[in-house]
Each structure stands twice: as structure tokens, then as C-alpha cells.
Amino acid sequence: MSPLFLFLSFVALLSALGVVFAKNPIHSVLFLILTFFSLSGHYLLLNAQFLAAVNIIVYAGAIMVLFLFVIMFLNLNVDTEPHKPALAKIAAAIAGGSLFVIMIVALRDIQLPAVNGTAFDSQIGMVDKLGMVLFTTYKLPFELASILLLVAMVGAVMLGKRETGERHF
């Protein structure tokens, strides 16, 4: 058992719990960034260097800055944080916990294929190999992803635009 795997899993799960249980939304965002960094560590351990870099750049860099920006923009803090009744929280924790237990019990005895030592290629996560696959087999989905990002950008601008006669907040 790799100690690094245990350490990264521990950090990821603890900071994920921090996201859920932090009172202040800013703390939740910071815990989520820590989770993403430990997941990038997992990607590095699995020899998926490209995904580790993309995870840090896209998730920890772009997406979390967007979250942080919106939270600070709307001035959300501990005082404005709405709370559910304790009974609803306990029911939700039981529901989530039983989902976890059921999944673990169902997946405990599955037979996963062993690692094929002779045909194993440790370089598949590198930029050159992955880029080769991305620009040959997955050329069309790659181009469609660019259209999706354009549509999302236009949609976000349209949604965020102030309509005439609307009051400032």
C-alpha cells in the first residue's frame, strides 16, 4: 500500500467534508481548492500528467476563481448563510451514508481485471500520446467542445446582462 495514496485520499476526503460542513462559503471554496489539488496528486500518482495539469489549471484555477468571485460579489458570509432544520440535516446524512454503505457492499466483491504487465503502456497519460488520440479519434468531439464553450459564454453574458428598467443591487 502506497503511503502517498493513503495521504492524498485522507486529505481529499477531509477537505471534501470541510466543503460540506464549513459555515463560511469562502472556507468552503478554499476547502474545495484543497480537494482539487489532492485529486491532482492522485492523477500524478496514476501517471496522468496531462490531466493533473488540466485539473489544476481549469478546476483549481479558473472554476474556483469564478466561484470565489461570485461569492465575494454577492457578499455572502456566515451571517447570510441559510440553515436547514436539524431533522432535515440528520435525514440527509443518513440518506448519503446509506448510499455510501450500499455502494461499498455492492462493490466489495467485484472481480476487476488484473493489470496486464506485458501490454502495459505507462506513457498514455503524457501530453503527446493523449494529444495524438484527441486530434485523431476524437477530432469531432473536440471541435464540438469549442462550440459548446462559445455557446456557454454567450449564454452567461445573456443571463448576466442587466435588463432595462431593472434596479441596481
Add this chain to the structure above:
Amino acid sequence: MDQNIPQVIQTVPLQYYVFFATALFAIGVIGVLTRRNAIIIFMCIELMLNAVNVLLTAFAAYRSDANGQVFVFFIMAVAAAEVAVGLAIIVMIYRNLQNTDVNLLNRLKF
């Protein structure tokens, strides 16, 4: 055995990654069910998305199959688009209600 197989793949069974991703997903589900702030709920959805990403990467790495990692790349691109639109919707909700509490939106069910 190939010398280049990463040490984690040799020593950690694939099932441990399944358990780890399941735990991360369950934490995301608990977050969606317990919180009322729309932004926190959105962050917990990101957490669930990332649990699936870890599982896809682990399976792709153990089977040394690049297709799974390309799939994770596309999931990240879609997640970026989703976050941009989702946060714009949340800002619009705040502009109309001066709040991001999802319980104030219960009129949508009629």
C-alpha cells in the same frame, strides 16, 4: 513485469480507488441534501463530478487505455461551460430575490 508501471498501480488495488471515489461522491450527495445556499450546492455537484473523474482516470490508468483520460478531459470542458452558465443563473436569482437560498425558489414547483 514492465519496469515502467507506476508504483501505485502495482501496490494499490483498483478497488481502493472505487471505494475512494464512492466516498467522495457520497460526501457530495450529503452536501447537496444538507445545504441551502445555491452556490454550496453547486460546489458539491462539482465534488461529485470529480469523484467520477478520479474513477475514470484510475480505470484508464490501470487498463492503460487513453480513451478514458480523453473522456475526463471532455468532462472538464463541459464542467467549465456548466459552471459559467450556472453561476450566471445564480447571480440572476440573487438579483431578483436578494438571496441565494434555494428554499425561496419553491414557487417553481407549481
